[in-house]
Amino acid sequence: MTTITKNSKGWAAGLLAAVAASLCCITPVLALLGGASGLASSFSWIEPFRPYLIGLTFLVFAFAWYQKLKQQKQVDCDCEAENKKSFWQSRSFLGIVTVVAASLIAFPYYAKTFYPKPQEINVVVVNKTTIQQAVFKIKGMTCESCTQHVNSEISKVKGIISFQTSYENANSTVKFDNSKTSIDSIAAAINSTGYKVVSKTVTNN
DSSP states (O other), rough: HHHHHHHHHHHHHHHHHHHHHHHHHHHHHHHHHHHHHGTTTGGGGGGGHHHHHHHHOOOOHHHHHHHHSSSOOOSSHHHHHHHOOOOSHHHHHHHHHHHHHHHHHHHHHHHGGGGGGOOOOOOOOGGGGGGGEEEEEEEEEOHHHHHHHHHHHHHSTTTTTEEEEEETTTTEEEEETTTOOOOOHHHHHHHTOOEEEEEEEEEEO
């Protein structure tokens, strides 16, 4: 048991770093699937540390594989000890953990596949003078996963004509019919994700 614990410290630390590096993007998906969308931005503060956590993960697993693959001189062949070697100490298990860690780190790039497609918008515009466009500055978005989450909620608001959300620009540009919805209603939908609307500006009427 002691040997297993000692040998597992390396890959466990690497896996923990990989999980931490991706929490800011995994949390929105888990929150959406669990129906607790307000928790989506709980780990957005981790995003600035993501490059360092990814670097730590790489170094830990590189060292773990070096330790596993390096040639060790053996004075005597202890066949019984070799037979007792557990799966948890094997290259196969280290390989599985490495793949899991890599998948976690790459999560932001495929997270959008877990989100339902935004509801199809079908708005009949009767009076063009009621059409407005507004820009919402949003705090807390860190990756494409966040963008998909915000889009999903905006699409549910009645009267929305079009929208474009960007986590890089920390905003969402929304065109809507103000006879069917309001800026405050759209802001409330965005805030329901856990991300915070810090300002809202009408860009045209």
